Amino acid sequence: MPDRITKVQRWLDLIAYLVGRRLPVSVEELMERIPGYARDWVEGDERTRASVRRKFERDKDELRAFGIPLETVRYRVGALQEEVEGYRIQRKDFYLPYLRLLGRTQPALASVVFQEPVQVHPDEAFSAVEGLRALSRVPAFPLAAAARSALRKITFDLDPEAVGQAPVVFAVSPESRRAAEYTRILADAIQRRKRAFFTYHGIRRGTPTSRRVQPWGLLFQHSHWYLVAWDEDREAERVFRVDRMEGLRIHEQEPHTPDFPPGPENVMARYRDRKPWELGDADEAVTARVHFSFPTSLWAERNGFGRLVEDLGEGGTVREFLVRQVDPFLRWVLSLAGDAEILSPTALREAFFTMARQVASLYPETAGGQEHD
Amino acid sequence: MTRPGPAGVGPKAKPSIAGQQLERILYILPAASRDGGIALKRLAKDLDVTEDTLLNDLAQVLSRSFYHPADTGSEIQVAVERGRVSVFTTGEFRRPACLSLEEALCLAIALRQRRVEGRGRMPFLQGNRVGDDGGDPGPVDLLSRLEGALVRPEAYSALEKLELQDLRPDPLGVRETLAQCIAARYKVTLTYLKPESQSSPESRRVRPYALAHAEGRWYLLAHCEKARAVRVFRLDRVLAAVPSHRRFRRPRDFQPEEHLRGGRIYVVGEVCHVRVWYSPKIAPWIVEREEGQLDFDGGVTVHWRVVDPGWLVRHVLQYGPEAEVLSPPEAREWVKDTLKKILEAEGRPWPPPRERDRPQGAGIPTTGKEG
Known part of the structure; x- marks a missing residue:
């Protein structure tokens, strides 16, 4: 007999005991029957028994935190119908339902199926499998390990070869390596609504600043991770690039008590499908009209840039944009290298040509095309 | 209970x-x-x-x-x-445990990323299926059935707090179509808009090998039958992707990772070595990306290996006056020619008077009000 029964062994015993029972089990029975408790419970004094009971409570909480569906159940026993408290793990809740791929020959179901199988169409299976596979590869994704284990479980019944594989690779930039540790911490803080503190190296300011924020959500855009949060000192919503944070720490006092109320509903939806020039205060928005020449007009249409307002024939189009941040918009139009032209408003059009002239002044005409130092 | x-x-x-x-x-x-x-x-x-x-x-x-x-x-x-x-x-543990909350959340995220909304329609290679709204029904069925069986309701509250914008469905469903063709090893005909091209989009028949994501963009790595070599196609320039039912074999030694270097897509071609200077205003951002060092004036000079002149021009212009090509002279001409086109089309004077000090622009692209 080993000198010590490990925690994992105790957990396995507890799970196996409860899953194998149709009826709830009282705590006394668990104390007497689970070897990890029984040794001390049966032979111990009152103090020892209290300690064993506390051990069970901790095990129960930890297993529930892992997602083990360990239920506390009140039920009646005996002739007097005395109400007692017990525990159970129902097989149908504990085990993964069997996934049956339609249109494929699969082995006969084993005798271990406890729920109705879930019928899965091959392209549905493909969506789930490839979606999880891609998710597990997103750089610095805080749930990458969970995505991989979900993939393992989904493909337990579904043969990956039968489902099909479409390789997806993600470029890992130096910034995403730096973000990897912090995204997980922030994701946890967001879920528990715990305040976060960090030093931020914002590009605009140049000098680092200390921040105290209420984290609301994480955004993965343009291959970077961003934290959307309420800055408590500035009393405003802010977006922080995660790889520009330093010294991140979470308020850990009363870890199960949120530090702040829930943020606005659907706050992350404000950032969905938004271009850099679309973010900002609605009051400051400008409606811009831009002419796209062919074939860039096809590209603008394909990617849903702005809203089509006029087809000019010969392939050119005019599209309308709601611009809340002028500078990124001007630079985006400039980067289209002459295939797009701002038509209105006049002020925006002039601002664009001012910027173009500023850039052009860096490339003056010189005799013979000299190198610039 | x-x-x-x-x-x-x-x-x-x-x-x-x-x-x-x-x-x-x-x-x-x-x-x-x-x-x-x-x-x-x-x-x-x-x-x-x-x-x-x-x-x-x-x-x-x-x-x-x-x-x-x-x-x-x-x-x-x-x-x-x-x-x-x-x-x-003889007892328990002959089936995996059900999905944990985190795993269920991942499955919900994965399924919702696949939904093609609005006009998007994903042609299924195993048979076309169209939902009541004209959209792709597969993920909708999946959402209701697989989620119903596997995803716990508690997971949904966390969905609202994680936004993976870069993984959102392609508006035209092109990425999803290509993924299916890659899996099924079906050749595809692309309608592709080449950068810098002033002509109509061209048709390219390809053998799609893999998808890649870099710098916020999606790419297709495929063997182009016209070029007879592996080529990289930016998905935002793929106007359509039509699967054929002609199969191909992917080379066993094809490694998609070899097409990524330093967080970017690596493109093969004739290289021009270009030096670009970035102003102090944006240099810290450039330095963190390129892992370089600031110059004494607070700016930073980066040496690029450029295959596509058009890429260099677009790259430099996106920074407005905060970036300047230093050398070689022909690279400076690429940028100048583009600016000439922009200014002269409007009858604006060229050459513009050279300004004494390097101009300080307003800022850099952000994803919202940065802290």
Whole structure:
């Protein structure tokens, strides 16, 4: 007999005991029957028994935190119908339902199926499998390990070869390596609504600043991770690039008590499908009209840039944009290298040509095309 | 009756060592209880641990037999032979555990990313299916059925707080179509808009090998039948992708990772070495990306290996006056020619008067009001 029964062994015993029972089990029975408790419970004094009971409570909480569906159940026993408290793990809740791929020959179901199988169409299976596979590869994704284990479980019944594989690779930039540790911490803080503190190296300011924020959500855009949060000192919503944070720490006092109320509903939806020039205060928005020449007009249409307002024939189009941040918009139009032209408003059009002239002044005409130092 | 509460939906701090071991064991036991067991190497790869770790996990299970009274149930026998693990159990653990909350959240995110909304329609290679709204019904069915069976309601509250914009469905469903063609090994005809091209989009028949994501963009790595070589296609320039039912074989030695370097897509071609200067205003941002060092004036000079002149022009212009090509002269001409085109089309004077000081622009692209 080993000198010590490990925690994992105790957990396995507890799970196996409860899953194998149709009826709830009282705590006394668990104390007497689970070897990890029984040794001390049966032979111990009152103090020892209290300690064993506390051990069970901790095990129960930890297993529930892992997602083990360990239920506390009140039920009646005996002739007097005395109400007692017990525990159970129902097989149908504990085990993964069997996934049956339609249109494929699969082995006969084993005798271990406890729920109705879930019928899965091959392209549905493909969506789930490839979606999880891609998710597990997103750089610095805080749930990458969970995505991989979900993939393992989904493909337990579904043969990956039968489902099909479409390789997806993600470029890992130096910034995403730096973000990897912090995204997980922030994701946890967001879920528990715990305040976060960090030093931020914002590009605009140049000098680092200390921040105290209420984290609301994480955004993965343009291959970077961003934290959307309420800055408590500035009393405003802010977006922080995660790889520009330093010294991140979470308020850990009363870890199960949120530090702040829930943020606005659907706050992350404000950032969905938004271009850099679309973010900002609605009051400051400008409606811009831009002419796209062919074939860039096809590209603008394909990617849903702005809203089509006029087809000019010969392939050119005019599209309308709601611009809340002028500078990124001007630079985006400039980067289209002459295939797009701002038509209105006049002020925006002039601002664009001012910027173009500023850039052009860096490339003056010189005799013979000299190198610039 | 009290159902177990969410206990903190969403990611937590890293699970304890005991917790990680329990998760592994709850997977190992059912995987190894199937006929023939499972190779230790395969298990180690699946679980991303060493074989020694697995053997340690199995030892935890094995040594239970020393202290288990015979009538406690759940007899588990483990055999490790010739690199394979087999488990015999008359009781529990012959199926994997249901999805945890985090796993369920991942599945919900993965399924919702696949939905093609609005005009998007994903042609299914196994047979066209169209939903009532004209959209792709597969993920809708999936959302209601697989989610209903596998995803706990508590997971949905966390969905609102994680926005993976870069993984959102392609408006035209092109990416999803290509993914299916890659999996099925079907050739595809692309309608492709070449950068810098003033002519109509061209048709290219390709053998799609893999998808890649870099710098916020999606790319297709495919063998182009016209070029007779692997080419990289930016998906935002693919106007349409029509699958054929003609199959191909992907070369076994094709490694999609070889097309990524330093966080970017790596394109083969004739190289021009270009020096670009970035102003102090944006240099810190450039330095963190390129892992370079600031110059004495606070700016930074980066040496680029440029294959596509058009890329260089677009790259430099996106920074407005905060970036300047220093050399070689022909690279400066690329930028100047573009600016001439922009200014002269409007009858603006050229050359513009040279300004004394390097101009300081307003800023850099952001994703909202940056802190």
